[in-house]
Amino acid sequence: MDPSQVATDLGWWSVPLAMFAGAIRVSTPFLFVSLGECLTEKSGRINLGLEGTLVFGAMTGYAVSYMTGSAWTGVLAAGIAGSLFGMLHAALCSLPKVNDIAVGIALMLFGVGLAFFFGKPFIQPTAPRLPSISLGEWSDISQVRVALEINPLFFIGAALAVAMWWAFRNTRAGLIVRTTGDSAAAARALGVSVLGVRFVATTIGGFMAGVGGSFLSLYYPGSWNEGLSSGQGLMAVALVIFARWNPLLCFVAALLFGAAGALGPALQSIGVSQGYHFFNAAPYVLTLLIMIVSSSKVRALRGAPGELSIVK
């Protein structure tokens, strides 16, 4: 074996390092799905189908990467597949008296089922994976070097979070999306096509969720199988509420979730093994705690777009 791979004994320091590394490795799919959902919800609609979009994106990304030999083509294909799911959701919800939550649940099951159906021949083959950027060459400690192997999608997601945060506040497009989400009547008075805005927002949201899925299959854990998502798309939708519809907080929440997920395995790896079930549940416990602490007696969902069906 390569001597540079020999791990240095870090003792307790390995726990914060693992949480840092986990935050970067695990957060990207959460980030992309929650940013996509944030955009969709800002326009006044909930798309619960993003779990299905995530799984279908993971399958499509892996399959296209395997067939074309280019992982980035896979990412693009996953995004396009995701935007098709978004379009389908938006189109169905444009019909009168259609409930967006029910359509979302239907599309979640549809996306997962379709991904399993088409994904069968791609469980075995190994597809080209996304490259990573090595930022840890300065360190002599192999764990640090590995932690700083960062996928470009992480940086793209981070930049996207900042861009969306800025655009919601400072651009005309951002204002239109927010207006549509807060009051459809006001948007109509401005001459904005409410259904049109929601169609675009849901389509772009689906694109992002598809890209998030391709990260799962093409980078970490880096292979397609049917248990790949295990509910991450649903958790990411919950993260949007947790982040109070703020893209910057979506980024923070995704990082926290990744770090909390790394806690259980990291503690066991240094010998703290009592109560591993509790530590494995850390991300969910954390969500509950923050929701409880940040809840307000005065107003139920601070920051929620006024048109959301869960708020109305």
Added chain:
Amino acid sequence: MHDDTSRPGAAGRRTFLPKLGGSGSLGGAGGFSLDRRTLLKGAAAGALVAGAGLSGIRPARASGLTIGIVYVGPRDDYGWNQAHAVAAAALKQVPGVTVIEEENVPETIAVSKSMESMIELDGANLIFATSFGYYDPYMLEMAKKFPDVQFRHAAGLWTDAAPKNAGSYFCYLDQAHYVDGIAAGLASKAGKLGFVAAKPIPTVLLNINSFTLGAKSVNPDAKVQVVFTGEWSMPVREAEATNALIDAGAEVITCHVDSPKVVIETAERRGVMTCGHNASQADLAPKGFLTGAEYKWLTIYKEFADILTTGGTLPNFVRGGYDKDYVQNTAYGAASTDLIRAACEQAKAELRAGKVIYQGPMKDNTGKEVIPAGTEHDAYDVWLEQTSFLVDGVVGSTS
């Protein structure tokens, strides 16, 4: 009405299932498998119309043995289901034996319907139910409903109270993990090994213990660090657990999860050696693979097929390990040196001859004596099936 389903139709339907390749390498980007039952329904309806004028003509049942195998997951999962599917593919080559398969069947009423359709539509004489939760009540009910069909379940659950046309079969995979442990113990320099485990239940604990005892037999100072993920299949957490073990210094990683693909691939990318589990993962780790613990269901399946085609009676309860050729170790990978191979071959020979792994005195990892001096528990001892401890040398706890 099922009798109106003519055989040509049935043969045609089966081609929708992708053919499995030979040992280990399955599939590739070939056909999709449609839900078999949906197809059967459609084909049965079609045959009913076509066969309206021919009613009264009974279909010619295949004269040989028809075996139905039900899987809980995909057949190409590099794990539990694949181990069965590889055996099924080999069984298809046996003359006079027809094998029908259905994958992704949940442990619900769905499995009863799958078994029923295999019996009614395909004329299955023997059903292998390969997932733990299929047994009670689904397989037991089917066994009562179809007393002429034989049912066998891949776990040690059958008792005398259950129907006589049902039964259990199981393999002692921990013996192959013992051989893995020898390879891992010899391959590591500092004796630091890592084990990614799903849940602390007896079967998993037994595999961890046997792996550890194997490692300690060649390197008394070896330590096995265990991480429980808490789920049978949770790819992201399995990857995190593998990374955490490697960050803590593990030189060889092995696992007991449903599909070891993620664990083996993650370790290979980090340049760490691996031992497999359930099926062959050798091709996932071209550099760091040592060997792996594999089931050899084919031995049992062939034995059963032989008994039934010669008109014999199937045993209700079958189990064994290396002594009966029911388990095997994956062909050595690139990381296995000649020294390792020699030591593993010797261990296999001893196990085939009936070597007992669990001999007293033995302590658990809290210092408590679990087997007193002079006592031993051989592979068939039910004591092992109640394993609730981790042996000395394992870093981890069962709660």
